[in-house]
Amino acid sequence: MSATADPITARVHRTSFALGEDVVPYAYGDGCTDELLLLLAEEVASADRVLLVHDAVAADLAQRVVDGLAPHALVHPLPVSAREELKTLETVLHLAEEAVAAGVTRGSVVLALGGGLVGNVAGMVAATLFRGLPLVHLPTTPVAAFDAVLSAKQGVNLSAGKNMVGTFWTPRSVWCDLDWLRGVDARQVLTGTAEMAKNVLAVLPEREDDYLAAVDGLADPGSDALLRLLQIGVDAKTGPLRVDPHERSEALVFEYGHTVGHAVELASRGALSHGAAVGWGMLAAADVAARLGLLDDAAVAAHARVLAPLGVRVDAPPVLDRALVHRLLLRDNKRGYLPGIGDDVVPMVLLDRLGSARRGEGGRPLVPVPTDLVHAAVDEVLRPV
Template sequence: MTTKQICFADRCFNFAFGEHILESIEDYIPRDEFDRYIVISDSGVPDSIVHHAAEYFGKLAPVHILRFQGGEEYKTLSTVTDLQEQAIALGANRRTAIVAVGGGLTGNVAGVAAGMMFRGIALIHVPTTFLAASDSVLSIKQAVNLTSGKNLVGFYYPPRFVFADTRILSESPPRQVKAGMCELVKNMLILENDNLEFTEDDLNSTNVYSPKQLETFINFCISAKMSVLSEDIYEKKKGLIFEYGHTIGHAIELAEQGGITHGEAIAVGMIYAAKIANRMNLLSEDDVSAHYWLLNKIGALQDIPLKSDPDSIFHYLNHDNKRGYLKLDEDNLGMILLNGIGKPAVYNQSLLTPVRKTLIKEVIREGL
């Protein structure tokens, strides 16, 4: 079991992770800290996991469980409002804590709900996917979707606590674990990583790992993220590097309408970003091959059921949530690119590089 203090400037919270971590919840939260807990979870999270979490929070104060329909199409302000109305009807007040039990979808919906109620009540994350535990909860970004794009409405709001049970994460379907491993590989590609506690040989394409291995991977992702985000809490400067693969990846995820995981979409997005950088003389052929090597080590590029056409993907690209950071003409789009493994490309002191839309279309049409 490991506990890390995560700080975004002066906003700090404890992130505790390990096997059966919720059994130790009273070591972190005093009994009189909150008057009740509102557990929020989407319909894709198994009932057994939701009730397991509710059981331990119920030892501290009364617990209510609210569920909403899973799927990116339900990650909306309408869903948030409905949950807030239910929470108020259950007696939620300023001393109530919202507990997000689930993956990134639940974490964002619950995060927006908590940040808006009474102008902000306590948010607690209990990530149930390796992707959420290694990526989305390591941020204070809370956002929901509009019909035109992903994560276009939101704000910055930190949790009070994060509890990740690596036993639950290790028992997740391999495809879910693979989604998180894609983000781990991303961190290996974008940062210069010294003194890793694991090697490439520890990665496998079955995506079956022990709780202890996942604890090591989470620890790496925490170190990677906080090496940058502790000084860039809004992820608008150096923190933009963590959006690597996300420009095209998010567009693919939306175009596929739930057919692929976030991790799979980001894996494809990273390959496309690498190929674009190669054609812009930023990345060598060996660097592009390194992308394929690492992603194939975790089976990320195998059997991805891509069905959407390039025009559909490009429609969502034009609504990327990083628009406006650079002043660009209609022929270019800003992308996070690499200038070598572990070296972000820099354009006019920004990590966003203008890329011709014709080049992006060309690479997307070519495929993997």
């Protein structure tokens, strides 16, 4: 999908993505906060209150949003601390109580200003308060802007695992000044970029040069790197999400690299970012696919090319307890898609060529792989040098 210059101001681009039959508009640019707020004010002008759920670290930006919208709407800001242990139903309940005490009604709108965590928590408030209020995302991290907001999935954690309680709630719109993303640390940037590497390998291989140019430009604040990565995120997601808005079949392709990736992330005990871990997971998935005769050498080499600039290189593996990685593979939440499987099988998203996921039962892009073979691939890519 191509973005076009906004008629009001050339600084704002407009694109959109599909969630089933819904089309969600996404307005973005670089250094365009004032323009975005002018446009957003029109969108929320008919609401009786605007509930601004924001990351506590983005308090200055939240104040700018309050000031920008104030002539047009009554805005009530509520800060959230973006910590996974606070991503709970208790936090959602607390926010809902505060919102109602502040005068939020059925005629109000919820704005989510922050990373993926704040987006999910605010999404849960929007989905449940008065049985549903419009949700508008203002993402402030690469993961949120390129990936998490492009979803109807809202959720919070249980002590047993992440995002285990949740629902589907389609955002009304998304607004992002890429300048908001520049406050995050390098680990966050790497994670957002690694998810785009995944999109290139699994969905959009024709965008490899575009992606590599973006990665090359990331260190230069004057480059269009973030714009390119955002466009790769939107372009990759819209096709699968149009047919699979609940991300239970076609959109499982976005789990590419995540089976081994989650195990690597847990085994690293915080040393590796989610993005680096998913990068290792993609290298392992490519190795598995090559062992099964699905991927040729050129496709495996493309994985190395796309991931090397992120520091995910087989000649520089992280020090990990590989036996622990093996055990953690059996805790992957995709196992629920293949009921009755034993420990001798690991369900994985595998490619049979770049941009094409191998289909399994029910046409899903998920196939059962012998556990021994996955262990061998993990040992190969994470072999100490």
